[in-house]
Amino acid sequence: MLYNRIRTFGALILIGLFSAVSSVHGETGPMDVIKSGTQRVLNILNTCKPGETLTVAEYRAELEKIVDEYFDFDEMSIRVLGRHVRSFTPEQRSEFRDLFRELLFETYIDRYETYTCGGNEEVIYEGEVIREPYALVKTVVRGYKDTDVVVEYRLKKKPEGWKVYDVVVEGVSLIQNYRSQFNDILVRESSEQLLQRLRQKVNKG
Known part of the structure:
Protein backbone atom coordinates (compact mmCIF):
# COMPACT_ATOMS: atom_id res chain seq x y z
CA MET A 1 0.00 0.00 0.00
CA LEU A 2 1.09 3.56 -0.64
CA TYR A 3 0.73 4.41 3.05
CA ASN A 4 3.27 1.76 4.05
CA ARG A 5 5.81 3.06 1.52
CA ILE A 6 5.39 6.77 2.19
CA ARG A 7 5.21 6.23 5.96
CA THR A 8 8.82 5.06 5.88
CA PHE A 9 9.85 8.43 4.45
CA GLY A 10 8.85 10.21 7.67
CA ALA A 11 9.23 13.90 6.98
CA LEU A 12 8.77 13.36 3.25
CA ILE A 13 5.03 12.99 3.57
CA LEU A 14 4.87 16.33 5.32
CA ILE A 15 7.09 18.00 2.76
CA GLY A 16 5.57 16.06 -0.12
CA LEU A 17 1.85 16.01 0.49
CA PHE A 18 1.67 19.54 1.82
CA SER A 19 4.30 21.43 -0.11
CA ALA A 20 2.14 22.18 -3.12
CA VAL A 21 0.68 25.42 -1.79
CA SER A 22 1.49 29.05 -2.45
CA SER A 23 0.58 32.63 -1.86
CA VAL A 24 -2.48 33.53 -3.92
CA HIS A 25 -0.69 36.67 -5.06
CA GLY A 26 2.39 36.60 -7.26
CA GLU A 27 2.40 32.99 -8.47
CA THR A 28 3.26 32.67 -12.15
CA GLY A 29 3.26 28.93 -12.77
CA PRO A 30 3.15 25.45 -11.27
CA MET A 31 6.83 25.48 -10.30
CA ASP A 32 6.29 28.71 -8.35
CA VAL A 33 3.39 27.09 -6.53
CA ILE A 34 5.56 24.20 -5.39
CA LYS A 35 8.55 26.35 -4.44
CA SER A 36 6.71 28.92 -2.39
CA GLY A 37 4.55 26.29 -0.75
CA THR A 38 7.52 24.20 0.31
CA GLN A 39 8.96 27.15 2.20
CA ARG A 40 5.60 28.00 3.74
CA VAL A 41 5.14 24.54 5.19
CA LEU A 42 8.76 24.23 6.31
CA ASN A 43 8.31 27.49 8.19
CA ILE A 44 5.62 25.74 10.20
CA LEU A 45 7.55 22.53 10.71
CA ASN A 46 10.78 24.26 11.75
CA THR A 47 9.35 26.38 14.53
CA CYS A 48 11.40 24.34 17.01
CA LYS A 49 15.18 24.26 17.37
CA PRO A 50 17.31 21.80 15.36
CA GLY A 51 17.21 18.36 16.93
CA GLU A 52 14.02 19.03 18.84
CA THR A 53 10.74 17.40 17.87
CA LEU A 54 7.55 19.11 16.85
CA THR A 55 4.17 17.58 17.62
CA VAL A 56 2.50 17.60 14.23
CA ALA A 57 -1.04 17.31 15.62
CA GLU A 58 -0.70 20.76 17.17
CA TYR A 59 -0.44 22.24 13.68
CA ARG A 60 -3.17 20.17 12.05
CA ALA A 61 -5.60 23.07 11.73
CA GLU A 62 -2.97 25.28 10.11
CA LEU A 63 -1.88 22.57 7.68
CA GLU A 64 -5.51 21.73 6.97
CA LYS A 65 -6.28 25.33 6.04
CA ILE A 66 -3.34 25.46 3.62
CA VAL A 67 -4.28 22.20 1.96
CA ASP A 68 -7.92 23.18 1.55
CA GLU A 69 -6.87 26.34 -0.25
CA TYR A 70 -4.60 24.69 -2.78
CA PHE A 71 -5.52 21.03 -3.25
CA ASP A 72 -8.30 20.18 -5.67
CA PHE A 73 -10.27 17.60 -3.74
CA ASP A 74 -13.09 17.66 -6.28
CA GLU A 75 -10.66 16.56 -9.00
CA MET A 76 -8.96 14.07 -6.69
CA SER A 77 -12.21 12.39 -5.66
CA ILE A 78 -13.40 12.03 -9.26
CA ARG A 79 -10.11 10.46 -10.31
CA VAL A 80 -10.05 8.16 -7.30
CA LEU A 81 -13.53 6.84 -8.06
CA GLY A 82 -12.75 6.39 -11.75
CA ARG A 83 -15.54 4.77 -13.75
CA HIS A 84 -17.52 4.18 -10.57
CA VAL A 85 -18.17 7.90 -10.15
CA ARG A 86 -21.28 7.48 -12.34
CA SER A 87 -22.90 5.30 -9.70
CA PHE A 88 -22.70 8.09 -7.11
CA THR A 89 -25.41 10.72 -6.76
CA PRO A 90 -24.26 14.37 -6.54
CA GLU A 91 -24.85 14.24 -2.79
CA GLN A 92 -22.81 11.05 -2.46
CA ARG A 93 -19.97 12.55 -4.52
CA SER A 94 -19.87 15.54 -2.22
CA GLU A 95 -19.79 13.35 0.86
CA PHE A 96 -17.13 11.10 -0.67
CA ARG A 97 -14.95 14.14 -1.39
CA ASP A 98 -15.17 15.27 2.23
CA LEU A 99 -14.56 11.78 3.61
CA PHE A 100 -11.62 11.18 1.29
CA ARG A 101 -10.06 14.47 2.36
CA GLU A 102 -10.46 13.48 6.00
CA LEU A 103 -9.02 10.03 5.27
CA LEU A 104 -5.85 11.60 3.87
CA PHE A 105 -5.40 13.71 6.97
CA GLU A 106 -6.13 10.78 9.26
CA THR A 107 -3.64 8.59 7.39
CA TYR A 108 -0.77 10.97 6.71
CA ILE A 109 -0.94 13.62 9.44
CA ASP A 110 -2.83 12.38 12.47
CA ARG A 111 -0.79 9.16 12.56
CA TYR A 112 2.50 10.93 12.00
CA GLU A 113 3.07 12.14 15.52
CA THR A 114 6.34 14.08 15.44
CA TYR A 115 8.72 15.82 13.08
CA THR A 116 12.39 16.36 13.91
CA CYS A 117 13.37 19.96 13.24
CA GLY A 118 16.56 21.05 11.54
CA GLY A 119 16.98 18.01 9.32
CA ARG A 131 0.41 21.15 -21.18
CA GLU A 132 -2.47 23.34 -20.12
CA PRO A 133 -4.64 22.81 -18.28
CA TYR A 134 -2.26 20.21 -16.77
CA ALA A 135 1.28 20.41 -15.45
CA LEU A 136 3.91 18.17 -13.87
CA VAL A 137 6.56 19.41 -11.45
CA LYS A 138 9.45 17.10 -10.59
CA THR A 139 11.45 17.48 -7.39
CA VAL A 140 14.04 15.44 -5.54
CA VAL A 141 14.34 15.43 -1.76
CA ARG A 142 18.02 14.96 -0.95
CA GLY A 143 19.61 14.11 2.35
CA TYR A 144 16.78 12.07 3.85
CA LYS A 145 18.43 9.03 5.45
CA ASP A 146 21.31 9.33 2.96
CA THR A 147 19.11 8.81 -0.05
CA ASP A 148 17.38 10.81 -2.76
CA VAL A 149 13.62 10.53 -3.13
CA VAL A 150 11.78 11.64 -6.26
CA VAL A 151 8.53 13.48 -5.56
CA GLU A 152 6.35 14.60 -8.47
CA TYR A 153 3.33 16.86 -8.37
CA ARG A 154 0.48 16.77 -10.86
CA LEU A 155 -1.47 19.99 -11.13
CA LYS A 156 -4.47 21.32 -12.99
CA LYS A 157 -5.11 24.96 -13.80
CA LYS A 158 -8.36 26.26 -12.37
CA PRO A 159 -9.83 29.79 -12.54
CA ASN A 177 -3.25 3.59 -5.21
CA TYR A 178 -6.57 4.65 -3.73
CA ARG A 179 -8.39 4.10 -7.04
CA SER A 180 -7.24 0.48 -6.97
CA GLN A 181 -8.38 0.03 -3.37
CA PHE A 182 -11.79 1.63 -3.92
CA ASN A 183 -12.31 -0.26 -7.20
CA ASP A 184 -11.79 -3.56 -5.40
CA ILE A 185 -14.57 -2.56 -3.01
CA LEU A 186 -16.97 -1.07 -5.55
CA VAL A 187 -16.97 -4.12 -7.83
CA ARG A 188 -18.55 -6.00 -4.90
CA GLU A 189 -20.37 -3.34 -2.91
CA SER A 190 -22.57 -0.31 -3.53
CA SER A 191 -21.56 3.34 -3.36
CA GLU A 192 -23.44 3.66 -0.06
CA GLN A 193 -21.52 0.74 1.41
CA LEU A 194 -18.22 2.37 0.48
CA LEU A 195 -19.34 5.61 2.09
CA GLN A 196 -20.27 3.72 5.23
CA ARG A 197 -16.80 2.15 5.32
CA LEU A 198 -15.25 5.61 5.06
CA ARG A 199 -17.53 7.06 7.72
CA GLN A 200 -16.40 4.36 10.10
CA LYS A 201 -12.77 4.84 9.09
CA VAL A 202 -12.73 8.53 9.91
CA ASN A 203 -15.02 8.15 12.94
CA LYS A 204 -17.96 9.84 11.28
CA GLY A 205 -20.34 6.90 11.38
Missing part, protein backbone atom coordinates in the same frame (compact mmCIF):
# COMPACT_ATOMS: atom_id res chain seq x y z
CA ASN A 120 19.38 17.92 6.39
CA GLU A 121 16.69 17.44 3.75
CA GLU A 122 16.99 19.67 0.69
CA VAL A 123 14.36 20.02 -2.00
CA ILE A 124 15.76 20.21 -5.54
CA TYR A 125 13.42 21.49 -8.24
CA GLU A 126 14.29 19.60 -11.41
CA GLY A 127 11.77 21.00 -13.83
CA GLU A 128 8.20 21.39 -14.97
CA VAL A 129 6.20 20.27 -17.97
CA ILE A 130 3.12 22.32 -18.82
CA GLU A 160 -8.21 30.55 -9.18
CA GLY A 161 -4.82 29.18 -10.21
CA TRP A 162 -2.83 25.92 -10.28
CA LYS A 163 -4.01 23.22 -7.88
CA VAL A 164 -2.55 19.81 -7.08
CA TYR A 165 -4.61 16.70 -7.74
CA ASP A 166 -1.95 13.99 -7.27
CA VAL A 167 1.40 13.42 -5.56
CA VAL A 168 3.74 10.69 -6.81
CA VAL A 169 6.49 9.45 -4.47
CA GLU A 170 9.14 7.20 -6.02
CA GLY A 171 6.77 6.29 -8.84
CA VAL A 172 3.82 5.52 -6.54
CA SER A 173 0.75 7.66 -7.25
CA LEU A 174 -1.52 8.59 -4.36
CA ILE A 175 -4.54 8.64 -6.68
CA GLN A 176 -3.81 5.39 -8.48
